[in-house]
Amino acid sequence: MPRVLSWDSRMFEQAFRNIDDALRKEAGCTTELDYTEQTSWLLFLKYLDGLEQDKADEAALEGKKYIYILDKPYRWEAWAAPKKADGKPDHQKAMGGKDLVEFVDDSLFPYLRKFTQNATGPNTIEYKIGQIFGEIKNKIQTGSNLREIIDHIDELRFRSQTEKHELSHLYEAKIKNMGNAGRNGGEYYTPRPLIRAIIKVVKPELGQRIYDGAVGSAGFLCEAYDYLRAEHPKRTVAQDRALQEKTFYGKEKKSLAYVIAIMNMILHGIEAPNIIHTNTLTENLADIQEKDRYDIVLANPPFGGKERAELQQNFSIKTGETAYLFLQHFIKMLKAGGRGGVVIKNTFLSNTDNASVGLRKMLLESCNLHTVLDCPGGTFIGAGVKTVVLFFDKGSRTRKVWYYQLDPGRNMGKTNPLNDADLAEFVSLQAKKQDSAKSWSVDVKSLDPATFDLSVKNPNSGEEVKHRTPQEILDEIAALDAESAEVLVAIRGLL
DSSP states (O other), rough: OOOOOOHHHHHHHHHHHHHHHHTOOTOOOOOOHHHHHHHHHHHHHHHHHHHHHHHHHHHHHHHHOOOOOSOOGGGGGHTOOEEEEEEESTTTOOOOOOHHHIIIIIIHHHHTHHHHHOOTTSSSHHHHHHHHHHHHHOOOOOHHHHHHHHHHHHHHHOOOOOOHHHHHHHHHHHHHHHTTTTTHHHOOOOOHHHHHHHHHHHOOOOTTOEEETTTTTOHHHHHHHHHHHHHSSSHHHHHHHHHHHSSSSEEEEEHHHHHHHHHHHHHHHSOOOEEESSGGGGGGGGGGGGGGEEEEEEEEEOOOOOOHHHHTTTSOOSSSSSHHHHHHHHHHHEEEEEEEEEEGGGGGGGOOSHHHHHHHHHHHHHHEEEEEEEETTTTTTTTOOOOOOOEEEEEEEOEEEOOOOOOSSOOOOTTTTOHHHHHHHHHHHHTTTOOOOOOSEEGGGGGGGGOOOOOOOOOOSSSSSOOHEEEEEEEHHHHHHHHHHHHHHHHHHHH
């Protein structure tokens, strides 16, 4: 059912359209990724201005003086949108043209980059400021374009929860557009209906620590925040503070994704997100202690990457496949009794290389892999691969695996994406692991102990989904090549 747009939402939507139109005129901005990145840093500074104003007002009511994070010349109201006494824009004071671009590039960004080294710790807003502006650059090099975009950003108001909620929907739409913008964009966006279904199955609770070590645009953490708020509408002040400060944790390697994750969580209502800009896989698993572990892991790690040999030394099962290293990391990061929901390429279930077999054995022996959700092609737009979701509890061996083969009954794509209704039956049947035309259970004792093959083989569908091994595919290619060669020889004989 489509969302009914409020007046605020329509105003925000128009502002976003105007911003994109202005960015399209900019030579340095050519993709949806550029549009989102450039909108994000400006939105962040506008948000920071509102946050500081609110804190200054609160301090004044208590008879205290607020110490601003940013020095006066670098506050939004000073350089971006100066106002007259009546609150209207002061066009005389507002910079424009070359002066504006030079201020942003030569003064503002260098000033903001220094915040990381002066921050008291990685969970402070000061540290986030330094990290964000240390990794991106201003690509809007036409002064008139920058002025126009700033004016549109300044029209946005997101100091109330309602305003933030409306703006978060539009920001999510921008992230989704990035996801639809080809292969590179897809790594930033996991379909939200799939995330919501994963969260309903994993069932995080208030007071638990939730972790995504491949955070991307923070879709899992934002949806988990919304889920916990909806499940527990009557929260104490202490519970709200724990939701803000001690519940959601993430790590992200890529600069653009890091910026987007921070902004997305802020718009969802988390003021200083616990997102660290780092390569998660550089952590040695042997160094992880109990205090580092989490109750819940929710993630869609990147797959298809090739990690260098020295980085693989951090893991007991050596492999260049990025997703396999992440899965080892997630298992290690879970507390005993912790619960996980992780998206992975479906070939993980059947590949016969040593790393795949070893990792399946580790997962089955150290965790209860209770559910496998088999997703159809088209779930991830533009990704070109099929995926499964692994649901597991750490600390007890797997005895039985319940499978569900998702079949929406249509070809999915940009104009017909996955929706919440598509996953309703899965969530309902999973609660009791019920058998159906699309679901069945497999006893681990029936698995081949040499391979621990977990392939999706629906006994109720009348057809077996068989994933061929790379060797089988190569053998077929060789056989076809041989046939082609014979045909060519025959044709030459006729000439």
